[in-house]
Amino acid sequence: MITVLFFAKQQEQLGLEKVERSESKLPVSELKQKLIEDYPELSLANTMTAINEEYAEEDQIINDRDVVAFIPPVSGG
Amino acid sequence: MEYYKITSEEIDVNQVITSVIRPEAGAINTFIGTVREFTGEKQTVSLQYEAYPSMAEKQLKRIGIEIREQWPNVQTSIxxxxxxxxxxxxxxVIAVASPHRAESYEASRYAIERIxxxxxxxxxxxxxxxxEWIGDQLENTAYKNGAPKEEKE
Structure with a gap:
């Protein structure tokens, strides 16, 4: 089981702050693909991914109980 | 004591400044970012900031570490x-204390750009x-080198 978090525009697109997913042991790119298939309204363009609060690359493997967060372009400051 | 915090309360500027005071410092540079009304023709009425607070605080800490690597005698709170x-x-609010003024300006500028x-x-x-959510309105703010690119002003 993994937890997926959404913020800002993506959270609004989905009307969801987080989802629990049954898959694990898959790369970030594959999870993105599955989410886009499940949620056609979701756009992950230009979006970074964090695993357990650290930025992750597209080929990084997501393990069971990881918390995955999608980080659209930031605009703090 | 340096600190890195996301808060939903009003920021106490003095508290941020006093947190970096120490005898070795000869300069404290304070950057205060405020909400701007006009950006070109656009008039802002209000704005909403949202964060991933736990990760944001970690990233602020990381900026503090990066600053320490470049300017070893600098203390930073954000x-x-x-x-x-x-x-x-x-x-x-960013407060940077350093022995001499030059590093405090440089480190403060670095901190806001990294934020x-x-x-x-x-x-x-x-x-x-x-x-509108700022940052992706043009859909061309691509990421480079594993980190989000700077927002266009």
């Missing part, structure tokens, strides 16, 4: 406010004629 803010409200690159905080602008 506080960013989230929630609904009005025009001229303080959104971010705009790597810290998961998002701003939603409410204008007189609409609203």
């Amino acid at each position: 506080v960013h406010r989230i929630g609904k803010l009005a025009i001229s409200d303080i959104a971010v 705009k690159e790597i810290v998961p905080i998002w701003k939603k602008e409410y204008w007189t004629d609409g609203q």
